[in-house]
Amino acid sequence: MRGAFVRTLTELAAADERILLLTGDLGFMALEPFHDRFPGRFFNMGVAEQNMVGVATGLAEAGFVPYVYSIATFAVLRPYEFIRNGPIWHALPVRIVGIGGGFEYGTQGLSHHAVEDLGVMRIQPGIRVIAPADHRQAEAAIRQSWDHPGPIYYRLGKDDRTTVPGLDGRFTPDGIDTIGDGTDVALVATGSVAVEAVAAADLLRERGVSATVAIVSTLQPAPEAALAALLRRVPRALSVEAHYVTGGVGSLVAEVIAEHALPCRLVRCGVRAVSDGRSGSQQYMHARHGLTRTGLAETALAALARPGT
Amino acid sequence: MIEQSKRAGVGHIGSALSVADLVAAVCSRVLRGRPDDPERDRFVVSKGHAVLAVYAALYLGDVLTQQDLDGYCADASLLGVHPEHALTGIDFSTGSLGQGLSIGAGAALAARLQGSPRRVYVLMSDAECNEGSVWEAAMFAAHHRLGALTAVIDLNGQQAMGATDDILSLTPMAARWQAFGWDVHEVDGHDEARLGATLAALDGERPHVLVAHTVFGKGVSFMERQLKWHYLPMSDDDYRQAMQELGATETEACAGRSSAR
Numbered sequence: 001m002r003g004a005f006v007r008t009l010t011e012l013a014a015a016d017e018r019i020l021l022l023t024g025d026l027g028f029m030a031l032e033p034f035h036d037r038f039p040g041r042f043f044n045m046g047v048a049e050q051n052m053v054g055v056a057t058g059l060a061e062a063g064f065v066p067y068v069y070s071i072a073t074f075a076v077l078r079p080y081e082f083i084r085n086g087p088i089w090h091a092l093p094v095r096i097v098g099i100g101g102g103f104e105y106g107t108q109g110l111s112h113h114a115v116e117d118l119g120v121m122r123i124q125p126g127i128r129v130i131a132p133a134d135h136r137q138a139e140a141a142i143r144q145s146w147d148h149p150g151p152i153y154y155r156l157g158k159d160d161r162t163t164v165p166g167l168d169g170r171f172t173p174d175g176i177d178t179i180g181d182g183t184d185v186a187l188v189a190t191g192s193v194a195v196e197a198v199a200a201a202d203l204l205r206e207r208g209v210s211a212t213v214a215i216v217s218t219l220q221p222a223p224e225a226a227l228a229a230l231l232r233r234v235p236r237a238l239s240v241e242a243h244y245v246t247g248g249v250g251s252l253v254a255e256v257i258a259e260h261a262l263p264c265r266l267v268r269c270g271v272r273a274v275s276d277g278r279s280g281s282q283q284y285m286h287a288r289h290g291l292t293r294t295g296l297a298e299t300a301l302a303a304l305a306r307p308g309t
Numbered sequence: 310m311i312e313q314s315k316r317a318g319v320g321h322i323g324s325a326l327s328v329a330d331l332v333a334a335v336c337s338r339v340l341r342g343r344p345d346d347p348e349r350d351r352f353v354v355s356k357g358h359a360v361l362a363v364y365a366a367l368y369l370g371d372v373l374t375q376q377d378l379d380g381y382c383a384d385a386s387l388l389g390v391h392p393e394h395a396l397t398g399i400d401f402s403t404g405s406l407g408q409g410l411s412i413g414a415g416a417a418l419a420a421r422l423q424g425s426p427r428r429v430y431v432l433m434s435d436a437e438c439n440e441g442s443v444w445e446a447a448m449f450a451a452h453h454r455l456g457a458l459t460a461v462i463d464l465n466g467q468q469a470m471g472a473t474d475d476i477l478s479l480t481p482m483a484a485r486w487q488a489f490g491w492d493v494h495e496v497d498g499h500d501e502a503r504l505g506a507t508l509a510a511l512d513g514e515r516p517h518v519l520v521a522h523t524v525f526g527k528g529v530s531f532m533e534r535q536l537k538w539h540y541l542p543m544s545d546d547d548y549r550q551a552m553q554e555l556g557a558t559e560t561e562a563c564a565g566r567s568s569a570r
Contacts, residue, residue: 020422040422051411051445058415061401062423063347082408082442089402090394 001138001192002030002099003160008142009067010034013041016147018063022056024049024070026099031069053079056094057086065093065146071105072098072114072155080120087151088126094151096121101131101155101191102242103285110275113285114155118190119247121153122220129220131155133194134162136169137177137217144173157192164195164215171217176226182210185300186230186264189240190216190249193286197240199293204300211300216249227253228260236303237266240296242286245270267303269296310361311529312560315548317382319390323526323538325361327465328432330501331521332359335430335461336366338505344372344398350427351400351416355409356434356463357391363399364388372398407440409433410460414450417458417516431460436468439477444489450516451490458516459508460491463498465525467536483520491518498523529554 010033013019021034022043035042045052049070056066068075075098076083087094098117105112121129130145130152132138138156145152163169166179176188179198182205189197194215201211214230216223231237231253239250250268257264271289279285286292290299310329314322335352342349354360364381367373373388380386387396391404400416403409413431420427437443450458464482466473473479486493494507498521511517525539526532529551543551552559 045449046445048442048445048449050408050442051414051449054408054411054442054446055415055418055449057401058351058412058417058429059419059422060415061351061412062416062419064419064422081405082411085402085405085408086412 001132001135001156001160002158004135004139005097005142005154005156006031006033008139010037012143012146013038016065018065020059020064020066022052022066022068024052024074026070049074049078050082053082053086053094053096057082057090057092060087060092060094061090065095067095067097069097070099071112072101072117073112076114076117076121076153083127083151084124088124091126091150093149096151096153098153098155100158102193103282104158104192106282106285107279109279113275115242115244115271116247117155118219118241118243118249119251122247122252125220126150127220128152128218130218131191132171132217133167133189133192133215134164135160136163137167137171137215140169140171141217144171155191159192162192162195165198167215174218174221174223176223176230177215177217178230179213179215180211182212183234184209184211185236185238185304186212186214186234187238187240187296187300188214188216188227188249188253190219191242193240193242193291196286196291196293196296200296200300203293203297207297207301209300209304216252219249219252222252222256224256227256228262231257231262231264232260234264236300237264238296238300238303239266239268239270240291241270242291243270245272265303267299269299310365311548311551311555311557313361313364313378313381315543316379318542319382320538320540320542321358321361321390322543323532323535324356324359324434326527326529326532327523327525328356328359328463329362329527330499330504331432331461331463331523332362332366334501334504334508335432336363336370339428339508340430348425348427351413351429353401353403353409353413353416353429353431354392354399355403355406355413356432356437357403359432359463360392363392367398406434406437407442410443410446413458413460414446414455417450417455418453420457421455428457428459431458433460433462435462435464435466435479435482436473438462438479438482447486447489447491454514455516456514459511460516460518462518462520463523464520465523467525467534469539471536486518486520491516493518493520495520495522497521499527
């Protein structure tokens with residue numbers, strides 16, 4: 001998604017000179033296409049994320065559309081209050097671009113694992129929160145949202161090869177994108193871990209269970225109507241996210257089920273405890289938190305075996 | 310300010326008095342453009358809790374009416390204790406210290422990129438410089454030689470719980486900004502004419518900072534250097550004495566009203 005972002009942004013910037021790119025000294029061997037084409041519109045802000053967001057606020061008030069780039073934890077958590085009091089409060093078109101949500105920086109440890117970014121951004125009603133599932137959806141999302149008048153947070157993965165089978169680059173603003181139309185269980189997934197949810201649906205089909213995978217790529221504003229329509233017709237749902245189970249898509253699904261009084265039982269799949277210090281590859285981290293295809297399929301089967309509503 | 314502070318029954322009057330001459334110099338001597346002009350200079354009140362002084366300046370500049378001013382801290386008013394950009398004449402909402410200089414640096418960079426002669430003024434407190442983000446912005450503005458940016462620091466030596474030198478020393482303030490590459494001017498923060506002349510003469514590629522020596526609660530004897538006026542509303546007697554010392558006329562609406570709200 002990082003390559004898709006830089007390529008798409010460079011194209012958009014050629015057509016609109018309001019676009020600027022600011023980085024917190026990250027993006028080596030990634031941001032060069034933009035820098036080489038528009039050196040006067042690229043700013044390495046140094047290792048100073050608070051100032052980066054503050055400067056972006058001043059730039060946006062004067063008419064620019066600044067993209068603020070860093071690893072997701074540093075882009076969101078360090079300058080969080082600057083984001084709140086700056087672009088959100090002033091309703092300015094600053095784009096916070098957080099790279100590598102969840103466990104994409106697996107071996108780097110908790111400091112680099114964004115497992116609460118969606119939650120802390122989603123609770124702010126003044127910012128759109130977009131977390132694409134693959135690079136094709138990322139490109140579509142950036143193209144369809146870049147000129148939104150308010151702020152946006154994009155959580156983008158590093159992977160520019162994997163595609164989610166059946167998603168075909170779809171991005172439905174304010175809605176969800178579904179794969180399959182099973183009626184036994186819905187797997188509601190966000191971010192690059194969605195590919196595991198689609199694979200889990202295949203495993204479930206082999207076990208005689210029909211599943212729908214729903215990709216939620218816009219968490220704020222919440223695609224409430226679309227989610228409610230989906231969850232109304234399935235007795236079980238799993239939320240799937242490389243994120244704490246509180247605050248992200250799991251919480252969103254729970255809110256929709258509760259507020260719409262839907263007869264659907266939810267199991268939230270995600271991270272439930274703070275790091276114990278042991279890290280490893282993204283695959284290892286997903287396995288530890290039950291987010292691999294086999295782990296998700298087992299959780300779904302167990303949920304189906306329990307009494308319903 | 311005394312009248313509105315009494316009417317509203319809120320604190321921070323000491324801070325507003327501390328910056329009054331600084332705000333007067335910026336607003337009357339250098340700040341250009343009406344609030345609806347996109348090419349106006351920008352004024353970031355990073356020391357948001359002193360915004361009452363800016364409301365007074367906006368009133369004197371015919372941006373706010375007496376009626377607007379009388380709404381200070383009333384229910385549903387845009388004139389709160391801290392500035393709101395929804396109010397005409399306020400460029401940026403603030404209230405959390407340490408954020409305004411970055412915004413001002415962005416505004417100055419924007420002016421350069423757009424080839425505009427806009428200038429940017431940022432009013433800061435001395436204790437605000439406890440915030441690390443101030444120094445991130447200081448580095449950035451100096452590195453990019455943002456000469457359109459001017460910070461005005463209200464160096465009154467006091468902060469919320471005592472003297473800055475006792476809590477987290479910022480001394481020597483001017484040398485710190487010099488070391489960060491700024492064009493530094495140490496000035497008397499209550500000599501409005503000289504402040505104006507200094508501001509008007511600022512020139513060069515380096516960002517500018519006025520380290521303005523001020524007195525917290527300036528102009529009211531019992532408030533000067535008295536920390537409690539960071540917090541307290543005035544009693545009726547306080548109000549009468551303050552107005553007397555400032556040679557102002559009491560307003561009946563204020564005298565006799567309870568100070569506790």
